[in-house]
Each structure stands twice: as structure tokens, then as C-alpha cells.
Amino acid sequence: MNLETIAKKYFEKSSEIEITQMIVKGASKEEFDELRRQEDIAKNSPELKFLPSALYVTTYRKLVNGQLMPYGSSQHNVEDLKLNILLRKNKQFCxxxxxxxxxxxxxxxxxxxxxxFTNNETWPMSDFGEITLLELPSKDFEWYQSRVEHKKNKPSSILTRLRLLYPELSKIEAKNALGINAKIYLTLIEKLRHIIVHNHGIVTDKTRFIEKVMKDSALFNNGKYDVAHKEFIESHFGTGKYENLILLLEIKINSDAPINSYHDVFNELSGFLLAYAAYIYEIIKNHEIAQNQQLTK
Known part of the structure; x- marks a missing residue:
């Protein structure tokens, strides 16, 4: 396994996910366009105004005789269906x-x-487990992968080591062309992922969640924090009855603009991960080139 293959694999996977997001966006737009068409029809036909736009009946089959049994039904008007599209789209984005x-x-x-695998000196001794130095030359890449699986506090422990090995990583995290604090992005995305997987994208206590993100990003000192950081985290949640729901939908930038323009929240977060991974790849590659040049002198 080489560094280029690892990076290529990650970028191909990320591209596949982003293309899926584009497909979801397109399908949702088509559904919205159809609902708008139904709204126009209803406006021109007053007798249809109070009729449901959709009627759903849910069923199951009995184990005894296979008979189809209804157990629920619901009627939805156009506004209900619009909300359903948004919530479903958001769930897919999450x-x-x-x-x-x-x-x-x-x-x-x-x-x-x-x-x-390529340089044993990059790992602390605790990462190798119960093995002697004489045994290391016989270990293949898969063995090193298995050792990483046992590493505690991932991925933060890996990032901590990378920052120690490559000080320029810490520098770019704090000051970069995007004008962002990379640590808060990393921490936020990690914790959003946890809430999505384990609690359907809903936080039980948003204030505590925000404080946890800032503490783990080293941005929360004795109860003091930058309001801009708090607002940044809050911008990834809904409002009103959805204030505890992770919201990754597009945000319209300027309602007065002659064309619709949107800020893609999902793309911002996934794009950051790509940029961060690309930088890690570049600094490791540059260090390898520098080391090889030293050896050939």
C-alpha cells in the first residue's frame, strides 16, 4: 500500500458520496416542482382547495392467513408534502x-x-503492542492496520500524533486561506456524525452539545467563548420546533438577487474534510521527498 493509493481511495469514495448528494437534490427539486404544479391547479379550482393532495394507508399481512390488515392512514395537503420532502432530504444529507x-x-x-509501516520511528512504542523490535521487519502493512484498529481515542489520538510529526498541520489549522478554525470543523463534524448515527440527528441538549464541541476544540475557557463560534455551531441546526434537529439543507444567500444562489451546508463540511485530507497527504509527501533528497546527497 502506498500513500497515493490511500489518498485516491478516499477521494473516490468522497466523490461517490457527493454525486449521491447531487442526485438527492435533483430528485427533491423534481418533487417540489410537481407540488407547485398542484398548487397552481388548486388556486384555479376552488373546489379542490380543501382536498388532500395525498392519502396514505399503511398495512401488514397477518401471519395466520396472510390477510392484508390496515393499521394506519394519513392525509396530506401540499404544505405537508413540502415539509416531508425537506425533512426526508435533510435525513439523507445527514x-x-x-x-x-x-x-x-x-x-x-x-x-x-x-x-x-514505512518508518517505525513515527509511532510511539505503545502503538506496537507486545512485540519486539526484531520482529517488526517481518510485519506487513495489514499488521500495521490491525494495530491502528486497537489504538485508543481515535481519530483525535492520530491527529495529535500527526501534529507532533508535522508542525505545519497545526499552523494551517489555525491560519489558512479559508479563514476558518480547522479544529472546530473537525470536532463539529465528528459529533454531528455521532448524533446522526445514534440519535436520529436530534440532540437532547443543544447548549451542552455546543459547549462540548467548543471544549473539545480548545475554544471554551472557563465558561468563556467566542460568540462567532457558538453561532457557527448553531447554524447547523433548525429553528423553532426543529431547533434540536441537525439541518444540512441549502441556505438561500440573497433573496433579492436576480438568480437563486445558495450556500450548500453539506458541501461546505464535506469539502473541508477533503481539503484537510489533501493537506495531510501533501505534507507527508513533501517530507518524504525532502528525506529522499537528503539521502541522495
Missing amino acids: WLLAETYEAFEDFLEEVYAYLG
Whole structure:
């Protein structure tokens, strides 16, 4: 396994996820367009105004005789269906974010295994487990991968080691062309993924969630924090009855603009992970090139 293969695998997976997001966006738009058409029909036909736009009946088959049994039904007007589309679209975006973060974690773990495999000095002794130094030359890449699986506190422990090995990583996290704090992005996405997978994308205590993100990003000191960081985290949730729901839908930028323009929240988060992974790849590659040049002198 080489570094280029690891990076290529991650980028291909991320591209696949982003294309899926585009397909979901397109399908949702088609559904919305159809509902708008129904609204126009209703406006021109007053007698249809109070009729449901959709009637759903849910059923199951009895184990004894296979008879179809209804157990619920619901009627939905156009506004109900619009909301359903948005919530369903958001749920799909949430699961795609979870998937893209897991791909990022896989990338970090493979990169870390690669570092240990190609240069034992990059790993602390605790990562090797109960093995002697004389045995290491016989171990293949898969063995190093298995050791990474046992590493505690991933991915933060891997990132901590990478920052120690490559100080420029910490520098770019704090100051970069995007003008963002990379640590808060990493922490937020990790915790959003946890809530999506384990609690359907709903936080039980948003205030506590926000504080946890800032503490783990080293941005919460004795109860003090930057309001901009708090607002950034809050911007990934809904409002009103959905204030505790993770919301990753597009946000319209300027309602007065001659064309519709949107800020793609999902793409911002997934794009950050791509940029961060690409930078890790670049600094490791550059260090390898520099080391090889030193050896050939």
C-alpha cells in the first residue's frame, strides 16, 4: 500500500458520496416542482382547495392467513408534502455526512498505518503492542492496520500524533486561506456524525452539545467563548420546533438577487474534510521527498 493509493481511495469514495448528494437534490427539486404544479391547479379550482393532495394507508399481512390488515392512514395537503420532502432530504444529507466522515476516519487510519509501516520511528512504542523490535521487519502493512484498529481515542489520538510529526498541520489549522478554525470543523463534524448515527440527528441538549464541541476544540475557557463560534455551531441546526434537529439543507444567500444562489451546508463540511485530507497527504509527501533528497546527497 502506498500513500497515493490511500489518498485516491478516499477521494473516490468522497466523490461517490457527493454525486449521491447531487442526485438527492435533483430528485427533491423534481418533487417540489410537481407540488407547485398542484398548487397552481388548486388556486384555479376552488373546489379542490380543501382536498388532500395525498392519502396514505399503511398495512401488514397477518401471519395466520396472510390477510392484508390496515393499521394506519394519513392525509396530506401540499404544505405537508413540502415539509416531508425537506425533512426526508435533510435525513439523507445527514446520513451522507456520516458516511463521508467515516471515509475520512478510514483515510486517517490508513495514513497512520502507512507511516508506521514505512518508518517505525513515527509511532510511539505503545502503538506496537507486545512485540519486539526484531520482529517488526517481518510485519506487513495489514499488521500495521490491525494495530491502528486497537489504538485508543481515535481519530483525535492520530491527529495529535500527526501534529507532533508535522508542525505545519497545526499552523494551517489555525491560519489558512479559508479563514476558518480547522479544529472546530473537525470536532463539529465528528459529533454531528455521532448524533446522526445514534440519535436520529436530534440532540437532547443543544447548549451542552455546543459547549462540548467548543471544549473539545480548545475554544471554551472557563465558561468563556467566542460568540462567532457558538453561532457557527448553531447554524447547523433548525429553528423553532426543529431547533434540536441537525439541518444540512441549502441556505438561500440573497433573496433579492436576480438568480437563486445558495450556500450548500453539506458541501461546505464535506469539502473541508477533503481539503484537510489533501493537506495531510501533501505534507507527508513533501517530507518524504525532502528525506529522499537528503539521502541522495
